[in-house]
Amino acid sequence: MITPKKSIIKRVFIFSMIFPSLLLINGCNGSPPKEAATKATEITDSENIIPIEDEKVTDPDISVPEGINPVPEYVQDFDPSGWSAGDWITSPDGLWVVSNWGPATGGNYMLRSNFDIFASFPNDSGSGYISLKTTGSKNSPSQKLNGGEIFSPNYSEKDTQWKYGYYECRMKTADMGSAESNTGVCASFFIQSGDGLGFEVDFEFLTNGLVGNDIPKDDWVNTGNEGYVATSLHPGNDVEYINLGFNPSKDFHTYGILWLPDKVEWYADGHCVRSESGNFAYDGLHIAMNNWTGDTNWGGLPPEDDAVTYYDFVKYYTVES
Numbered sequence: 001m002i003t004p005k006k007s008i009i010k011r012v013f014i015f016s017m018i019f020p021s022l023l024l025i026n027g028c029n030g031s032p033p034k035e036a037a038t039k040a041t042e043i044t045d046s047e048n049i050i051p052i053e054d055e056k057v058t059d060p061d062i063s064v065p066e067g068i069n070p071v072p073e074y075v076q077d078f079d080p081s082g083w084s085a086g087d088w089i090t091s092p093d094g095l096w097v098v099s100n101w102g103p104a105t106g107g108n109y110m111l112r113s114n115f116d117i118f119a120s121f122p123n124d125s126g127s128g129y130i131s132l133k134t135t136g137s138k139n140s141p142s143q144k145l146n147g148g149e150i151f152s153p154n155y156s157e158k159d160t161q162w163k164y165g166y167y168e169c170r171m172k173t174a175d176m177g178s179a180e181s182n183t184g185v186c187a188s189f190f191i192q193s194g195d196g197l198g199f200e201v202d203f204e205f206l207t208n209g210l211v212g213n214d215i216p217k218d219d220w221v222n223t224g225n226e227g228y229v230a231t232s233l234h235p236g237n238d239v240e241y242i243n244l245g246f247n248p249s250k251d252f253h254t255y256g257i258l259w260l261p262d263k264v265e266w267y268a269d270g271h272c273v274r275s276e277s278g279n280f281a282y283d284g285l286h287i288a289m290n291n292w293t294g295d296t297n298w299g300g301l302p303p304e305d306d307a308v309t310y311y312d313f314v315k316y317y318t319v320e321s
């Protein structure tokens, strides 16, 4: 549960084949994505848009930040075969666990019944998916605060499986929420230290259209407009809202988190959208995704209809030695 301490809206402009050096203006110095199909820059002052000229860049097949091994060390593709059944479903490699408890984040009950895993998704070329659902109040009036959650590794285990590097998740957010009625969910992908020190780096999609304190909500779910994501850094509760330049509820997109001892960065479709420097030295962390009922200040009150977020994969890339 988060009450934003700081809110900054950044607009991400995505252009075709932008000259790479212009990425140096976007606050992600030193780690521009090498992927070249499109490039992004972000501008905090809409009156100060810098003209961009189209120009080809190189290394079109590399999509990870500079200094990261381009081949992932670990891929969880959510191939449904082999997942064990029971109240606590675990992945075949034993690294992922589906939550079935509450009250958890936001007072929600993270229910096994709100998790599903399946082989294919209509009109998407990937294979193996999971979904995390918040059951709408219309369908579950007796238990409005509910959601789905999956994490790695099990919280009862050491969290040193995941080290410094780049964490990537392909997902399609819930398309249920309303700014007018202030209903919706928080759909997320995040990393979190398990040492009690409170380090956490989040992507949180707020489908009630919240884009900042004292700022009118933007009803991107219902309008099909470009959507927003709240990027959060803890401790410090430091929140920045990013206009993605696309609607994350319409299609799958890839979101990445770079974690280094002295730097944290957020990426959308391979483009750096936020960068922070500091002391981020921790032993290890958990990876987690959840979809849960928020409140008027974060995600919205319970939606009437089911709100479902879909995930295609999670990848972990190590730092180049």
Ligand SMILES: [Ca+2]
Pocket (backbone or CB within 6 Å): 076, 077, 078, 079, 126, 127, 128, 129, 311, 312, 313
């Ligand atoms: Ca997959």
